[in-house]
Amino acid sequence: MSDTSKSEIKFLVELDQNRVPEKITWTAQDGGVELEETNAILVSVWDSKTQETLRIDLWTKEMPIDEMKLFFHQTLVAMAATFERATQDEKMASTMRDFCDYFAEKLELKR
Secondary structure, three states: OOOOOOOOOEEEEEEOOOOOEEEEEEEEHHHOEEEEEEOEEEEEEEEOOOOEEEEEEEEOOOOOHHHHHHHHHHHHHHHHHHHHHHHOOHHHHHHHHHHHHHHHHHOOOOO
């Protein structure tokens, strides 16, 4: 017998007549999330056969630009942390964090 389990994450995207997202909800029952609304998602998956990243980048028409800038900044910061955990490459992770600081400064995100 296997000791593996499964976990599912679902995204539900409601589109307008032009196929532009109007509403996005997501569910991750293991995380206690049930049909929570969000205005943007960025999902990347690795295809090892083709050695390339496949992406789903969606946002609703209601996503404010100032929030999109914050969303990208926080995503970049999280990617630097994930990169360091995955590779133990502290030097490059530090370089990535430097870019995040530069990004925030140029967009005037720092308070």
